[in-house]
Amino acid sequence: GENVEQHPSTLSVQEGDSAVIKCTYSDSASNYFPWYKQELGKGPQLIIDIRSNVGEKKDQRIAVTLNKTAKHFSLHITETQPEDSAVYFCAAHPGGYQKVTFGTGTKLQVIP
């Protein structure tokens, strides 16, 4: 089955700096990679996703890159703000109606 590794487990950055979270996956059949943000006591919220036919996708301060050959994808947050503080999960999906596999999460702390 699919295995997703996520690093780092915790990340502290100064407000205004950039944050990068990296994930690797094992199943070359995976073709959809969503990222979720989970605030304390709440359910995960989809913040951006990317499909395997695209190498990069950007939405305002958030961007995701995908390297299919190396089987890794990354989340980039620029100009971080205190409200970006949360736990972020990456995920890999093999397509169709199979299960999504989640990474172990990264706790991001943005220091004002």
Added chain:
Amino acid sequence: GAVVSQHPSRVICKSGTSVKIECRSLDFQATTMFWYRQFPKQSLMLMATSNEGSKATYEQGVEKDKFLINHASLTLSTLTVTSAHPEDSSFYICSARGLAGGPVQETQYFGPGTRLLVL
């Protein structure tokens, strides 16, 4: 965007009682719903997958007789924790996935979660 609701948001019950948690997809039809359990500072642990109108598929180690799942319609799934005990205290989160070819397709959208405390 796609919205998934859960009710109740938190529940406190006595040991031995049963608790039902509802999960609804509000603006899309969900052929598949997932139930997750999350312990503090940990990732999401998939408990079971349910497809509308059929029996749920449980992950290894999850007791199907303890965690009853019903997916009676394309917008509603329920999780019932039967004879709850303190070790069942946790954060339970549902997720819904839309119809093939539909606006949300294979994307999973999560509910806000239910905090269960068993005394």
